[in-house]
Amino acid sequence: MMPDIACGRLTESQLERNFSDAHPGLTRDQAALEAERCFYCHDAPCIEACPTGIDIPRFIKAIAVDNPGGAARIILDANILGGSCARVCPTEILCEQRCVHTAIESGRPVRIGALQRHATDWQMEQDDHPFTRGEPTGKRIAVVGAGPAGLACAHRLAMRGHEVVVFDRHERPGGLNQYGVAAYKLADDFAQREVDFLMAIGGIRFEAGCSLGRDITLASLRNAYDAVFLALGLGGVRALGLDNAQNPSVIDAVAFIEALRSAPYRQARVGRRVVVIGGGNTAIDAAVQARLLGAEEVTLVYRRGTESMSATPEERDWARVNDVTIRVWARPDRLLIENGTLRGVSFLRGRPGPDGAPLYDPEAGFVLEADMVLKAIGQSLLPLSPEGEMPRVQDGRIVVTQGGRTTLPGVYAGGDCTIGADLTVVAVRDGRDAAESIHAALAGAVRNNGQDPDGKGAGSHG
Template sequence: MAEKVFEPGIQAGRLNADAYESHFSDLHPPLDAHEAAVAADRCYFCHDAPCITACPTDIDIPLFIRQIATGTPDAAAKTILSQNIMGGMCARVCPTEQLCEQACVREEAEGKPVLIGQLQRYATDHLQAQGVHPFTRAAATGKTVAVVGAGPAGLSAAHRLAMLGHEVTVFDARPKPGGLNEYGIAAYKTPEGFAQAEVDWLLKIGGITLKHDMALGREVTLEELKDDFDAVFLGMGLGGVNGLGAEGDDKAGVSDAVDFIADLRQAGDLAKVPVGRDVVVIGGGMTAVDAAVQAKLLGALNVTLVYRRGRERMNASPFEQDLAASKGVRIVTHAVPMKVIGNGAVREIEFEYVNDDMTPTGQTLTLAADQVFKAIGQTLEGVGLPELAGKKIRVDSSGRTSVAGVWAGGDCASGGDDLTVTAVAEGRDAAMDIHAALTGGNA
């Protein structure tokens, strides 16, 4: 791969070594045993717990918190992992403030929920630190399943299928497994190589073979997989990126936020990751916030996140928006990019303000920029795919596609929200339906 060439304003090593370590340390330091016990003691252990309903993976939250409170965190971890095999990562990146913790009775009564996410991390970390795997495989079924994509949906499906006795082969386009967890999430949310450690731990179930640098439509086709395997699960996520659509958006210094985040996550030395002096991020989702915050943490002087609608319409949660602001990121709303200005490389970017209905106001904003990141949504890539619903693969409630023997889940499918925890749930549920189909209905 050719080495990237950057403009003079985009440079590495803006900070000293201590600053990098401090800036990219764990966003939420883990609870110790005493802190976990105190936090668990706040739970009412509701019989009809609203937090369970709010969890896309239906974890029995009161049960696992009670298990922590009684000094059995490994039992708590098994309660979590039986529903969400990637509970460790979800504890770090799931927007709990919008899901289980928002629904918590303590939040309703006091404005301070039980620390469900941090308690989940405490339990799963405790178990995984021992290097053991709490599940064993069922007797071999003699059936084989191909899984495309080693991200949250694919790995969740693969683990459940392997546990049920099937032989699973996972094909992934990248050189390392993990998908979004490895390449697409801010480094300060998953420090110390946790994403790969979780994958290594997950694979201890056995019966799963990984094949890297194998992209659907490039090295392997869906027809080939259908011929070679008894069932296929598609969980490859969204590999393409929407274009900016502004005049001059092909200038040097304009790039995709997902590539910036991936490069940062794979960097052995953060001091070698280049960043501009004046950075503009365009978008309103989690990717936009992660790119903006990390640009600031790398030493960019000015970072502005620009979104075309109001803050209440941003896909990034209020917590993430506040985090960005706390790190010095300026958030501008109701502005649409019109023109990238510069002689070969970006020097400024011009926006036009719009109303809530996206009609122009006639007012403009010009921002100095030597680096612009696009974070305006990703698109599905692939040839010979099943029928689409809009821009994603059409699936039913069990994850079945329009092609017999082919299931799909996660960001590439037309299911729920584009969240890690939702992808895990969809992979798990599709795996159960695949198992039923392969064994004559004995799910």
């Protein structure tokens, strides 16, 4: 028997409507009214809560006086990917959570994310670019990974006058923004338009189809470039740990989202009954998009309680609005396979133990019918190229110090492949800060006849 997984469950008009912009931007009048709510705090707690340190009151004040260009410059100076961050970052638990309005009007902070989108969208519609490339330095830097961290690093290095080559395994730059975020969050090909805007500064070359360890090695990059920035992300997929988990109807959620983002919606295949295993934003994105593609039943199952889910309350509410059922305190125990065809998943019911860890009862469980399982149980760092010296890795992440320095001279890293929160805005900060660190090290190397301030070459070229 064949699994009931197919494309074309909905008409093209239905798909177009389902995958349109989930939260359209503010009009000019709406933005002005919202900006006027801001108190323009001197010691603004919202700035402290922003990983990239955007001067939020200042850019909102610019919007209030009808200066969207000034607002955009303030944002993009700190976060060149401010447009996508306004759309995909959990502002509700970052800057907006710290807005002083929450102490006055519970649940009604200034809509910082929406205002940030308003300003950056305005800027991207203009013909002039707000940044120019610095005077050429003659230095060349390799960036491995074209996601938010890699792109932010490349842009800042280009601003400083360096030449940058960005390597990535995909055909298009953008990383998770291009391939791993729900389409309705970055509608109308926004991820590509933002990349085009960023690359317009010049001095950045993109090399597609290049994987570290297959097409390029860290040793060769260190030999050919003055510095290397690793923005590898987390390309590995954690195992489900069940028999028959290699069944073709058991699919990695990131791969499911990437396939959806890489082809027309009408070509995307989805089951009639879909079970999503996981509790993060990727699980929510996969579950909601399965429903939007026409799945009749989608159930998201998480092993602990909702308070432990990394997906924000707003994301969970969005899933429920889209008729996704969320079940907690349950662990997958067995895939139900009949003649090679997935028929369902058996789960064990759980409860919190004395130490908070889940306890599962082997005598209590339930079965969910399913013809597709999407696993969103976390990702891991792929093994680094074995050729030559490697930076130190701890707990599955590359170890870095201030400015993104790894344990190898001239090699820096940032984004999801390093220790820290897996957020787009954090990746942008890592890339930006590493670029400044690289620039300072190269400048120091020139002053010290090829030696950086620590007495080591800034790269193989010194």
